[in-house]
Amino acid sequence: MSIGILVLAVLILAAAGFVLGRQRALATAGGDPRRLHSLPGHYGQFTAILAAVPALVLLAIWLLAQPLAIESRIAPMLTADSPADRSLAMADVRRISIGLDLLAVSDRLSEDAVASLSSETLAPRLRQVGTAVTQVTPEALSAAKAHRTMRHTLQIWMTAAVGLTAATCFVFALLRIRPDFRARNVSERFVMWLLIAASLVAVATTAGIVLSLVSETLHFFRIYPAREFFLSLTWNPQFRGGSDLGIWPLLWGTVYISIIALIVAVPIGLLTAVYLSEYASRRTRGWAKPAIEILAGIPTIVYGLFALITVGPALRDWFAQPLGLGASSSSVMTAGLVMGIMLIPFVSSLSDDIINAVPQSLRDGSYGLGATQSETVKLVILPAALPGIVGAVLLAASRAIGETMIVVLGAGAAAKLSLNPFEAMTTVTVKIVSQLTGDTEFASPETLVAFALGLTLFVMTLVLNVLALYIVRKYREQYE
Amino acid sequence: MDDIRFAERDLCVTEAKIAARDVQVHYGTNHALKDVNVDILEQTVTAFIGPSGCGKSTFLRCLNRMNDTIPGCRIEGRLTLDGQDIYDPRVDPVQLRAKVGMVFQKPNPFPKSIYDNVAYGPRIHGLTRNKAELDEIVEKSLRRAALWEEAKDRLASPGTGLSGGQQQRLCIARAIATSPEVLLMDEPCSALDPIATAQIEELIDELRAQFSVVIVTHSMQQAARVSQRTAFFHLGRLVEYGETGQIFTNPHDPRTESYISGRIG
Structure with a gap:
């Protein structure tokens, strides 16, 4: 059978x-x-x-x-x-x-x-x-x-x-x-176990991902010195072995692009959220919020194309070349700007929900004392919503760190340590893709380095998430 | 009504601080308040009583234009503060609210320190020139709200950490720190226990020396204890307005009598 x-x-x-x-x-x-x-x-x-x-x-x-x-x-x-x-x-x-x-x-x-x-x-x-x-x-x-x-x-x-x-x-x-x-008790107990099993799927998968990353990473460090990986400042993989696999150029690219993305996304997203929740009429909000959230639904590869075809050349022709900062259309700035635009709906949508959760009584209290709308926002609402906003920003930061497609198309694939924002750079995620899809043997350090990079990335986003949770817990304001 | 202790009623003042003439309030299509005419006197506690939904809170919120923040709210008629039309386009609601302070039903301290809560109004209105003056205002306001002794050692701790009664007194301190001329209180004791209520009532009586106080309350005993004037609202109309003792002992309108004796409401 x-x-x-x-x-x-x-x-x-x-x-x-x-x-x-x-x-x-x-x-x-x-x-x-x-x-x-x-x-x-x-x-x-x-x-x-x-x-x-x-x-x-x-x-x-x-x-x-x-x-x-x-x-x-x-x-x-x-x-x-x-x-x-x-x-x-x-x-x-x-x-x-x-x-x-x-x-x-x-x-x-x-x-x-x-x-x-x-x-x-x-x-x-x-x-x-x-x-x-x-x-x-x-x-x-x-x-x-x-x-x-x-x-x-x-x-x-x-x-x-x-x-x-x-x-x-x-x-x-x-x-x-x-x-x-007591049949009801049995069926209720069964429902509970069903729910536990469902939640275990997520937890077990996380554990499994971490374990597989860790085991491959350990394998990598057996054939490539960890000192070199963490301290070397060059990234130069060779197909015949003898590569320099220092993480710093990639890490720097990741951090640099993420910072630019956040510099774009956080102010714009936050101001959007304040407008939507405090100033916009219900009708405006009714169409503006979904319109902004459409941004979140655009696949990142489409953002990547936008970076490659529109933003990159525009930045090169209007800023980089006139200023003598470079002639490449792929640059940290391109990827950062486009990624920032991608993150705007994250920041604005989450912050908007958080600002809306601030009780109306606090607004009334402030207006009742003769505060203006902007004073109320600045002195009462934003401080009360701050922990949630920090959480939203850190969530956006982990998105930025993990982003791949925009970087491939917008920032190029050259691992470089440079401060010039108009130079092509690359990030950890892009290199994970290129190392794993290369022609080298799987057991070589050039391929296995992808797992070490992945684990580093995982630890980074984990630290950010833990930090976000900690901040939210510690500074959460009790409204009542 | 023998159990009600009436407040002393030395009504030497007869000047109207706020005058309302034929005030109508609509929320969208709902005609919430009809033909309200009332003179609120200086240095007097005026109580608004009436069953839920009778429009007393709505009228209170008209007095400092808090209804402006509610979409669809329309106000007609004439409301004056010291002879100046409150709804004149030239009047800035922000300045008006600095003159007409408000304390809400539920204590709503800001999630800031006790000091910053009280200093909020003086800071946004630029009432002080330096830190020492601000300290003085904070102390004075907290003293007048009978909170200074409890709060003086913890001015930097959050206002939200106080008990319910203390929070409400903090909100009163916050309101009087801007030295308003009128203080509006929307059921300030409804969330408080009897001891905190008694403290606040005592406070209201003291505040009368400087401000004109308007209080909305559901407790007729409270109205009788703290106020000199009482207005009875019913179904969006001001049914009767007069001296508190007269309203409670000898009401002219049969509806007032039914309400205070507990037959309607």
Whole structure:
């Protein structure tokens, strides 16, 4: 039985459980739902949960464990020199094993016929049924045959185990139903675990990302000195090895571009937010706020094109060349300006919400003392909203640090340490992309440096976020 | 009504500080206040009483043009402060509000230090030339709001950290620091416990020496205790206005009588 049908069967059993559980609960109460501890539906839910959840959990665990179990049995049949070779050979075995299944179906082969297939003529036939194999060695074929048999046996066992679990739990649940049984508590508890599981997905993914970054970074530092990485001022990767992989030029580019972006975005965004929340009439606000938020919906690659085609050449022709500061249309200034425009809606939208959260009573108090509108904004509203605004700015800063597309198209790809804002520079993110997509071997420092850069970036944004949280907590004003 | 202790009523003053003639207020299509005529006297506490939604807070907010901040609010009729039309286009609402201070129903100290809360008005109006003068105003205002003894050692701590009654006294100190001529109070004690209420009522009586005080209240006992004049509003109309003792003991209008004896409201 295939896995899809198995899952479907379990779900049908659960649906039946809902109906039966509900009916049984009503029957035990003599048809009077008031004599039941919980609503009849809760008993139905209880039966359905018990029928489906343990069986599906078992299925999930089985599916995770089965390949590991099979491969640990197959591994001794393969001769391989290194772990990398072994995993390549194992991948071949898996492909052939699946291919044999397809072949058995398309050519209507019996089990004996499959078992007696020889390796010489097999490769073209396998390619015909859509399996990507170049050649089939006798060793791989016999391993694949073993793989396939084991797979089939285990699949039958799995179907039996899952079906049995579902049926047992289903019957057990039905037997448990009595008027004083607290089915509602079980179903509420289940909802809680469901919510916990959903939140765990995000947490576990974060942990997984960090762990994979850390392990690759450690790998990188084993083949490239950490001292060089953190202290060298040159970034000069060579394809043949002997590269200088100092992080400072990239870090400087990131920080420089982000600062320019924030210098553009924070004042404009903040003033926009003050206008929208304090001065604009409801009608103006009704169309202006969505219009500004459209900016946030533009893909960054489009901003990148804007930087490349419009802003870059304009800056070069009107500022850089007349001032004698450079002749390149890709520059820190270009990327910073365009990124700043991208960040305006972040700052303005978040700050606007925060300013709106300042209670009206504070405004009334200030106006009641004869303060003007700008005095009220400056002396009462902005100080009260400050922690939130700082949070918004730091959020925008982490966006700026992580931005890639605008930098590639606006600032170029040259890693340089320079103060001239009209010079091409690049950032950490751009170099992560170019190092990982290069032609170098994966295990070389030139590629692995991407992970060290990624981790550095992650730590930077993490520190910014923690700082934002700290500031917001510490200086949060209690309005009442 | 024997349990009500009436405030001393030495009504030597008869000059009108604020005069209202045929005032109408509309919120959009809602005619909230109809034909209000009233003279608010100098150095007098005037209480506005009436059931919820009768327009007494609306009228209070007309007196310092706080209704300007509400979209869709329209005011007709004539309102004068010392003979000068409040709604004259030449009158700057900002300057008007410096002369007509306001204390709100819920204590609303700014999220700043106690000192900065009180110094807020004098600072924005440039009332002082140096720090020493400002210190003096702050101390004087806090003393008059009966908060100085409790607050003098913690002037730098946030005003929001005070208790509810202290916060309301801080708001009163903040309002009187700009030396207004009229002080409007919109149910200043509704969020306070009886002890804090008693302190504020005592304070209102003292403030009468310098200001004309207008207080909106839901407590008829409070109106009787602190005010010399009482105005009764009902359904957007000023039903009766007169000397407090007369309103509570011998009302002319049957609606006033029903309200103060608890039959309508």
